[in-house]
Amino acid sequence: MRKPLIIALDFPNMEKTKHFLDLFGGEQLVVKVGMELYYQYGPGIIDYIKEQGHGVFLDLKLHDIPNTVKQAMRGLAGLNVDLVNVHAAGGANMMEAALEGLVAGTPAGQERPRCIAVTQLTSTTKEQMNEEQRIIGSIEESVLHYARLTECAGLDGVVCSTHEVSRIHERIGKGFLTVTPGIRMAEGETHDQKRVATPEQARRLGTDAIVVGRSITAAENPYQSYKKVLEAWEGVKI
Numbered sequence: 001m002r003k004p005l006i007i008a009l010d011f012p013n014m015e016k017t018k019h020f021l022d023l024f025g026g027e028q029l030v031v032k033v034g035m036e037l038y039y040q041y042g043p044g045i046i047d048y049i050k051e052q053g054h055g056v057f058l059d060l061k062l063h064d065i066p067n068t069v070k071q072a073m074r075g076l077a078g079l080n081v082d083l084v085n086v087h088a089a090g091g092a093n094m095m096e097a098a099l100e101g102l103v104a105g106t107p108a109g110q111e112r113p114r115c116i117a118v119t120q121l122t123s124t125t126k127e128q129m130n131e132e133q134r135i136i137g138s139i140e141e142s143v144l145h146y147a148r149l150t151e152c153a154g155l156d157g158v159v160c161s162t163h164e165v166s167r168i169h170e171r172i173g174k175g176f177l178t179v180t181p182g183i184r185m186a187e188g189e190t191h192d193q194k195r196v197a198t199p200e201q202a203r204r205l206g207t208d209a210i211v212v213g214r215s216i217t218a219a220e221n222p223y224q225s226y227k228k229v230l231e232a233w234e235g236v237k238i
């Protein structure tokens, strides 16, 4: 099965989003809708993207008390998205509640969206984690801890950086999804990302899906950049 390249649609408005998607003609994509678009347009933006036939990862990173997250997930389950997420730092009870909400809100006959948890953001360094979050040890230890917690809560996988993928697969198993942002071409600018990797590294380390934003969306020719990242990710000439 083809492993997804998820394009992060971090655009300021609907017009720019539509213009970007039009560049791909009829090609079926998997895209990520985050806070920037969803907080402005709500379910309407999801309906529009689904109508175009694209898969959707709704990246809202829920983090609140269990009951609030449960009820929010119940609502999101009705949007027919493929993947949603929470912050693992919200704890096991919150993650279990998220799953309960998703199961309860999924319309009969539809598959429930898969649910993953953010471990340590790819913009976080070890120093920040140690000093600001007061979590001791290495990033890898913290990510692994959150991944185990996520698995125990019954979720489908995690968001992490490419560099933690092999340890997670080794400890938890290959069926546990690893979705990795922080993807950059070797020559690319890293922006605010700290734990970055190239698409080739992600493929070699066994990542299940990569999330790519600015390397494609901010490129002069987004379609050409998409093809370049896809070739590197899939390891074949397209």
Ligand SMILES: O=c1ccn([C@@H]2O[C@H](COP(=O)(O)O)[C@@H](O)[C@H]2O)c(=O)[nH]1
Pocket: 008, 010, 034, 118, 120, 121, 122, 123, 159, 160, 181, 182, 183, 191, 193, 211, 212, 213, 214, 215
């Ligand atoms: O740890 C995380 C979790 C989520 N993201 C999201 O992925 C994209 C990355 O965009 P780039 O432009 O390729 O940096 C963005 O939407 C983030 O919200 C992440 O980067 N790291």
